[in-house]
Amino acid sequence: xxxxxxxGLNFSWSMPLFGAQxxxxxxxxxxENRRKAAASLEAFTAAAADGLDPDLLGTLxxxxxxxxxxxxxxxxMLLTPALLDPATxxxxxxEVAQRGMAFTRQTAAGNGLLALAELRSKxxxxxxxxxxxxxxxxxxxxxFPLYELLAKAYALGIFQAVWSVEGLGHEYxxxxxxxxxxxxxxxxDQRASALPPRSLTMLNAGIGLSMAKWRLxxxxxxxSQAELNALVAxxxxxxxxxxxxxxVGAAFESLGLVTSSFHSNLMSGxxxxxxxxxxxxxxxxxHGAGRSQFFQPINFLPGSDGLQFEMARSLAPDEPGRLSAxxxxxWAYTVVNQRDPQMMADLVIDPYGDVLAQNGAFSNGVxxxxxxxxxxxxxxxxxxxxxxxxxNPSNRRLVKLWDQLVRIPAETALTAWYPVxxxxxxxxxxxxxxxxxxxVARL
Numbered sequence: 001x002x003x004x005x006x007x008g009l010n011f012s013w014s015m016p017l018f019g020a021q022x023x024x025x026x027x028x029x030x031x032e033n034r035r036k037a038a039a040s041l042e043a044f045t046a047a048a049a050d051g052l053d054p055d056l057l058g059t060l061x062x063x064x065x066x067x068x069x070x071x072x073x074x075x076x077m078l079l080t081p082a083l084l085d086p087a088t089x090x091x092x093x094x095e096v097a098q099r100g101m102a103f104t105r106q107t108a109a110g111n112g113l114l115a116l117a118e119l120r121s122k123x124x125x126x127x128x129x130x131x132x133x134x135x136x137x138x139x140x141x142x143x144f145p146l147y148e149l150l151a152k153a154y155a156l157g158i159f160q161a162v163w164s165v166e167g168l169g170h171e172y173x174x175x176x177x178x179x180x181x182x183x184x185x186x187x188x189d190q191r192a193s194a195l196p197p198r199s200l201t202m203l204n205a206g207i208g209l210s211m212a213k214w215r216l217x218x219x220x221x222x223x224s225q226a227e228l229n230a231l232v233a234x235x236x237x238x239x240x241x242x243x244x245x246x247x248v249g250a251a252f253e254s255l256g257l258v259t260s261s262f263h264s265n266l267m268s269g270x271x272x273x274x275x276x277x278x279x280x281x282x283x284x285x286x287h288g289a290g291r292s293q294f295f296q297p298i299n300f301l302p303g304s305d306g307l308q309f310e311m312a313r314s315l316a317p318d319e320p321g322r323l324s325a326x327x328x329x330x331w332a333y334t335v336v337n338q339r340d341p342q343m344m345a346d347l348v349i350d351p352y353g354d355v356l357a358q359n360g361a362f363s364n365g366v367x368x369x370x371x372x373x374x375x376x377x378x379x380x381x382x383x384x385x386x387x388x389x390x391x392n393p394s395n396r397r398l399v400k401l402w403d404q405l406v407r408i409p410a411e412t413a414l415t416a417w418y419p420v421x422x423x424x425x426x427x428x429x430x431x432x433x434x435x436x437x438x439x440v441a442r443l
Contacts, residue, residue: 103303115302118343132167144175158380169206177214186242201427204243208251211238212258232273249428252281256288283432286321290328306352323361324433330365339382341389353401363405367413368430
């Protein structure tokens with residue numbers, strides 16, 4: 001045991017030093033130093049792969065190949081002037097070091113494997129999102145068989161359905177754009193009249209992804225504020241036109257998700273545009289931006305569990321925005337890790353619960369995530385065990401925080417809030433931070 005602890009501490013200290021050496025080589029002006037960095041990283045990857053447990057860590061290594069594909073797709077967007085700024089790299093090094101220390105603490109507390117299992121769940125979802133069009137067989141040319149593809153999306157599995165249905169909505173919108181046609185009433189006309197109710201929440205979210213990403217991807221390279229104002233006004237109009245009225249909030253939220261994930265250099269300008277031309281969607285915007293933090297590259301490092309909520313909080317300039325951003329991040333963490341509630345209990349609530357309990361943002365994200373999940377996959381088998389989970393009773397502080405942040409909001413959401421919200425056809429309204437009890441009381 002002593003040897004294991006010593007090896008673990010040596011590893012946690014050596015990783016930041018290893019990263020610093022690679023950073024120095026990459027920033028050095030000579031091609032030789034950069035070749036050293038590449039060779040060193042390749043050797044490290046191969047050595048790590050040889051030592052991975054095939055039942056858990058080996059899965060991470062093999063799933064990591066899809067991340068390479070994502071980086072290849074996103075490469076042009078990542079090559080920004082900020083990337084070449086030494087200050088950017090210094091900040092990134094600090095973020096890596098923070099996660100290394102957090103992972104060391106998790107390992108010392110006996111949660112190292114649990115943290116790696118959480119990472120596996122995240123990568124599993126990431127790969128699904130990246131490949132959903134191939135998995136369900138989206139055609140390259142029209143017609144777009146919406147109902148056939150929806151059946152295939154659900155056939156991927158109950159857990160996977162949330163992202164596969166959202167991805168289908170995205171692909172449906174893009175299939176129209178690619179024909180040179182501006183989408184019109186995609187989910188409100190006769191074509192979508194027989195869609196099953198369980199598909200509507202995430203299909204509308206996917207439609208919002210298509211509207212926001214297509215418009216932002218085809219915007220001017222350096223748009224003026226006036227151009228961004230017009231762009232945001234157009235995206236909001238497209239969302240209202242193509243999403244169902246009771247679900248349009250899910251489409252609005254996608255603007256924050258897309259901007260933060262793919263056009264982070266425009267965050268300030270787009271946020272200002274939202275304030276000026278569509279202030280009513282500001283909460284949705286920050287919720288989507290917060291949701292995107294869960295899948296930021298830095299948060300694929302072990303030890304990111306609590307730090308990603310601070311990242312989400314730091315995005316917004318005011319408290320309403322911060323509440324929605326943290327709620328969005330909690331939304332993502334909950335839906336990805338719902339199959340194993342111990343992850344949330346031991347990796348988030350125990351070490352960070354006192355901070356998260358200072359306001360209702362985290363519990364709001366948990367509650368809204370569970371309502372969305374239940375609405376999309378009402379027959380799943382893992383929601384009840386999540387709601388009924390109880391931490392070790394000997395840790396009374398954790399039990400109290402779990403009840404406050406997870407159990408009570410979850411039970412209330414599913415038994416009291418969801419039936420009313422569903423009956424009034426207002427599922428889209430939960431894609432921003434709001435006082436759910438007061439909201440339901442007004443319906």
